[in-house]
Amino acid sequence: MADVLKKATRESYGETLKELAEEYKDLVVLDADLAAATKTGIFKKAYPERFFDCGIAEANMMGVAAGLATCGKIPFASTFAMFAAGRAYEIVRNSIGYPHLNVKIGATHAGISVGEDGATHQCNEDIALMRTIPGMTIINPCDDVEAKAAVRAAVEFNGPVYMRFGRLAVPVINDKDNYKFEIGKGVVLRDGSDVTIVATGLMVNEALQASQMLESDGISARVVNIHTIKPLDKELICRCAKETGVIVTAEEHSIIGGLGSAVAETVTECCPVPVIKIGVNDVYGYSGPAVDLLKKFGLSAENIADKVKQVYKLK
Amino acid sequence: MESSMKKNLQKIACKTRMGVIEGTYNAKSGHPGGSLSICELLAYLYFNKMNVDPADPENPDRDRFVLSKGHTAPALYAVLAQKGYFAEDELKSLRHIGSSLQGHPCIKTNGIDMSSGSLGQGISTACGMALAGKLDNKNYKVYTVLGDGEVEEGQVWEAAMFAAHYKLDNLIAIVDRNGLQIDGAITEVCSPEPITDKFTAFGWHVITMNAHDFDSIESAFNEADSVTGKPVAIIQQSVKGKGVSFMENQVGWHGKAPNKEEYEQAMAELSAQLKELED
Numbered sequence: 001m002a003d004v005l006k007k008a009t010r011e012s013y014g015e016t017l018k019e020l021a022e023e024y025k026d027l028v029v030l031d032a033d034l035a036a037a038t039k040t041g042i043f044k045k046a047y048p049e050r051f052f053d054c055g056i057a058e059a060n061m062m063g064v065a066a067g068l069a070t071c072g073k074i075p076f077a078s079t080f081a082m083f084a085a086g087r088a089y090e091i092v093r094n095s096i097g098y099p100h101l102n103v104k105i106g107a108t109h110a111g112i113s114v115g116e117d118g119a120t121h122q123c124n125e126d127i128a129l130m131r132t133i134p135g136m137t138i139i140n141p142c143d144d145v146e147a148k149a150a151v152r153a154a155v156e157f158n159g160p161v162y163m164r165f166g167r168l169a170v171p172v173i174n175d176k177d178n179y180k181f182e183i184g185k186g187v188v189l190r191d192g193s194d195v196t197i198v199a200t201g202l203m204v205n206e207a208l209q210a211s212q213m214l215e216s217d218g219i220s221a222r223v224v225n226i227h228t229i230k231p232l233d234k235e236l237i238c239r240c241a242k243e244t245g246v247i248v249t250a251e252e253h254s255i256i257g258g259l260g261s262a263v264a265e266t267v268t269e270c271c272p273v274p275v276i277k278i279g280v281n282d283v284y285g286y287s288g289p290a291v292d293l294l295k296k297f298g299l300s301a302e303n304i305a306d307k308v309k310q311v312y313k314l315k
Numbered sequence: 316m317e318s319s320m321k322k323n324l325q326k327i328a329c330k331t332r333m334g335v336i337e338g339t340y341n342a343k344s345g346h347p348g349g350s351l352s353i354c355e356l357l358a359y360l361y362f363n364k365m366n367v368d369p370a371d372p373e374n375p376d377r378d379r380f381v382l383s384k385g386h387t388a389p390a391l392y393a394v395l396a397q398k399g400y401f402a403e404d405e406l407k408s409l410r411h412i413g414s415s416l417q418g419h420p421c422i423k424t425n426g427i428d429m430s431s432g433s434l435g436q437g438i439s440t441a442c443g444m445a446l447a448g449k450l451d452n453k454n455y456k457v458y459t460v461l462g463d464g465e466v467e468e469g470q471v472w473e474a475a476m477f478a479a480h481y482k483l484d485n486l487i488a489i490v491d492r493n494g495l496q497i498d499g500a501i502t503e504v505c506s507p508e509p510i511t512d513k514f515t516a517f518g519w520h521v522i523t524m525n526a527h528d529f530d531s532i533e534s535a536f537n538e539a540d541s542v543t544g545k546p547v548a549i550i551q552q553s554v555k556g557k558g559v560s561f562m563e564n565q566v567g568w569h570g571k572a573p574n575k576e577e578y579e580q581a582m583a584e585l586s587a588q589l590k591e592l593e594d
Binding site for chain 1: 439
């Protein structure tokens with residue numbers, strides 16, 4: 001596995017914005033003094049006249065994006081997840097969500113894997129915040145291929161979209177030629193009959209590895225990739241609940257309000273089965289190398305496999 | 316200003332005040348004070364200044380208007396109704412369930428360019444509209460109205476910085492300086508003064524005008540039209556509650572609806588003013 005291609009989804013974001021620029025003349029990009037980090041700098045270099053730095057002023061940036069959208073532009077407002085979903089929450093809610101404007105929010109540096117910058121910048125709450133906004137679409141891609149597909153889908157989609165990208169380089173897993181991306185459609189990456197692992201973002205790769213580990217223990221674990229957290233693929237989630245009887249969710253986000261909550265809310269209505277959530281357990285992060293932090297916080301294939309074995313006994 | 320035009324605008328402003336009273340009375344809630352202080356401004360913009368047409372409300376070349384101080388929507392609705400965006404009778408449905416006239420402006424309402432009312436946000440969205448105009452080489456202008464209390468919001472100054480940086484000279488922000496906010500006088504609550512100096516320091520061209528004098532209003536907007544390379548802030552000195560004797564300069568009328576007696580007295584005063592204009 002040593003030669004698996006690894007790439008941060010923020011890179012995919014910046015590259016795809018540039019690729020889409022010729023086809024979508026109304027596409028413009030906003031940033032808040034983080035173009036080098038969010039990778040919108042790639043777009044800025046190629047299309048400086050369509051790039052607008054708003055300075056360190058995220059609230060205004062979201063409002064400017066809203067105003068641009070009322071005039072037919074397709075603004076991609078970019079900053080770290082902490083500031084996009086956190087600091088600017090109320091502007092996203094009232095100036096973008098309420099009028100249902102065609103603004104795309106590119107939120108990078110999501111989750112604990114921000115690493116060394118520590119708790120103030122590790123946003124584990126953004127999915128929860130964005131889920132509460134009526135009409136908001138939330139996409140959390142798991143690798144380079146999916147991130148690029150998500151940006152393309154977002155530009156073609158009419159309405160507000162929150163896209164969540166990571167700082168850490170992650171393995172490319174969607175490397176098949178027949179790869180397809182559809183907003184709101186979950187993907188069964190590996191079939192299984194004993195338990196379903198529902199994962200999103202960089203936890204999808206961990207879930208796949210966990211499923212392989214479990215095979216040697218005689219446990220058949222299905223792996224479902226939920227790239228679109230809202231609207232959730234309820235049909236698929238309910239089918240998995242019925243067919244496997246137990247679900248383990250895995251996300252690089254708080255266990256409150258994110259993928260795990262969305263899945264639990266769904267199965268309680270259609271097919272109540274145990275849902276065990278793996279995520280950040282209602283605590284703040286801290287500084288350290290991203291890869292080590294992920295292990296420390298239990299965001300690993302090993303921890304998923306352990307949890308599955310525990311719940312499997314309950315079945 | 317030519318006298319027949321002035322008289323016409325004065326009548327529109329007076330009818331707008333009647334609409335404010337009618338709306339807030341029927342809603343049993345709302346914000347008459349700050350609505351009454353912007354009636355001349357709105358009459359001037361919609362009936363003398365802005366390139367807008369109720370028969371073509373989505374025209375991409377039209378001027379835009381964002382009521383950043385969205386709680387004063389009753390005045391905007393009263394002007395839009397007179398302009399023909401919807402029936403004047405609808406003003407009575409203000410804030411009622413099922414009404415298109417929401418407590419604060421909503422983009423779905425005919426004639427409303429942007430949802431607003433969470434203070435500080437409208438000016439940012441107006442910046443976005445002005446920037447789009449620049450990108451598309453369009454000649455439209457974007458007008459936004461802020462409260463003097465509203466400029467206490469930090470986002471206003473983020474927007475002020477942005478507008479000056481991108482030289483949005485197609486953006487005109489009018490600050491309604493009536494001196495009062497919910498908790499009292501702006502200078503006593505947490506003073507945003509000196510407002511003119513602040514906009515100047517942020518790189519704006521600043522003009523002051525008398526909010527209730529159409530000659531002053533016209534001269535301010537003429538000056539605004541001559542400015543290039545900078546956004547324009549017009550600080551209008553106004554009287555909160557203007558036109559209704561017992562509401563003028565009374566902080567208590569910021570967000571309170573008139574009862575039946577007060578409604579009747581206010582309408583009687585405004586009817587008398589209108590009659591005087593019509594004679």
